[in-house]
Amino acid sequence: MTHGTLVWRPADGPVVCVGETMAALAPTPPGPLEGARDLRVSVAGAESNVAMYLAELGRPVSWLSALGDDAFGRRVRAAIAATGVDVTGVRTDPERPTGLLVKDPGPDRTRVHYYRSGSAASALGPGVLDDERMRSASLLHLTGVTPALSASCRNLVERALGSPQRARPYAVSFDVNHRPVLWPDGTAATVLRDLADRADIVFVGLDEAQGLWGSDLRTTGVRGLLPRPRILVVKDGARSATAFGGEGACTVPALRTKVVEPVGAGDAFAAGFLAGLLDGGDLRRALRLGHITASSALKASADHGPLPDTDTIERLLELTDEGWAGLEPTAV
Incomplete structure (x- = not known):
């Protein structure tokens, strides 16, 4: 199905x-x-990646978290603020450090080593949702990384998704974002499915869903497992992404892109898709903006890459289906 109606x-x-x-x-x-x-210092976080791309796409956005009272924490805060994200709600923890990750690129994939046990952010809890910024929010974005960090972090996500969809003051977006190393107890499949099915908007990769819930799953089968989200987006790698909304679904092919580093592309896609929705677009336009934003991440060695200019983005969004499918990698 290729319906774009939202x-x-x-x-x-x-x-x-x-x-x-x-x-x-x-x-x-x-x-x-x-x-x-030599090692290059940057910042890495699924939710802040989404926030930075949303800011660059012109959306008002805040990032809530906690950082250590250390040089890494100050660097993270400054880097995210520089993109236009409101970081004034980020707490400085005087006792716990900022988390650290180290990338080890290889010929087939990049291994990531985490040093985040006992980090400032692992002490986050449901009280974060009482922040004054939540009172004016239209959308809260969370990922499956957070509930894996600690019991208090899981309670945060549980509270955010605890009310029925129609009773919430804001919509909740949830990216499954399964990180196997964070779920050594084998509970990921059950916990992430339960949380995702309570959200308004859900993002999940097809390969990710297959790893969690069954190797024979297909795109429509994922919708069967997650029937309650108002919008479910299933990303099929470099091939396409499908959004299920209401009674229909819309599939848009991915852009052909020379990949430098795949890490961060899923966050970029989520930001583009959400920006497309919030801008009043239908599913087709939102999926296209997701692919455009993801392409910018794929071409960068950091988690965050530069977006095309506004005129280029608008031109790409207005292409016919044939024009979109025929784009060369150098066109974005």
């Missing part, structure tokens, strides 16, 4: 993203960590 969308208004962001170290130039002479 039955429901969040109210137009500010977005709040909640979750941990870490300082990130990566070899430069990219290559195996053990042979690296």
Whole structure:
């Protein structure tokens, strides 16, 4: 199905993203960590990635979290603020450190080593949702990383999704974002399915869904497992993404892109899709903006890459289906 009609969308208004962001170290130039002479410092966090892309796409957005009272924490805060994200609600924890991750690029994939146990953000809890920014939010964005960090973090997500959809003052977006290393007890499949099925908007990769809930799953089967979200987006890697909304579904092919580093592309896609919805677009337009934003992340070695200019984005969004499918990698 290729219907672009949208039955429901969040109210137009500010977005709040909640979750941990870490300082990130990566070899430069990219290559195996053990042979690296220099490491580049950047920031890495699923929810703040979404926030930064939303800000660059012109959406008012805040990021809520906690950072250590340390150099990494100050660097993370400054980097995110520089993109236009409101970080004034981010708490500085005088006792716990900022989390750290180290990337180890290889010929087939990039391994990521986390040093986040006992981090400032792992102490986040349901009280974050009492922040004054939540009173004017139209959308809250969460990911499956947060409930894996600690019991208090899981309580935060449980509270956000505890009310029925129609009773919430804002919509809730949830990216499944399964990180197996964070779920050593084997509870990920059950917990993430339960949380996702209570959200208004859900993002999940097809391969991710297959790893969690069954290797024979297909796109429509994921909708069968998650019937309650108002909008479900299933991303099929470099092939396409399908959005289920109301009675219909819309599939848009992914852009052909020369991949430098895949990490962060899912967050970029989520930001583009959400921006498209909040701007009043239908599913087709939102999916296209998701692909455009993801393409910018795929072409960068950091989690966050530069977007095309506004005129280029608008031109791409207005292409015919044939024009979109025929785009060359150099066109975005």
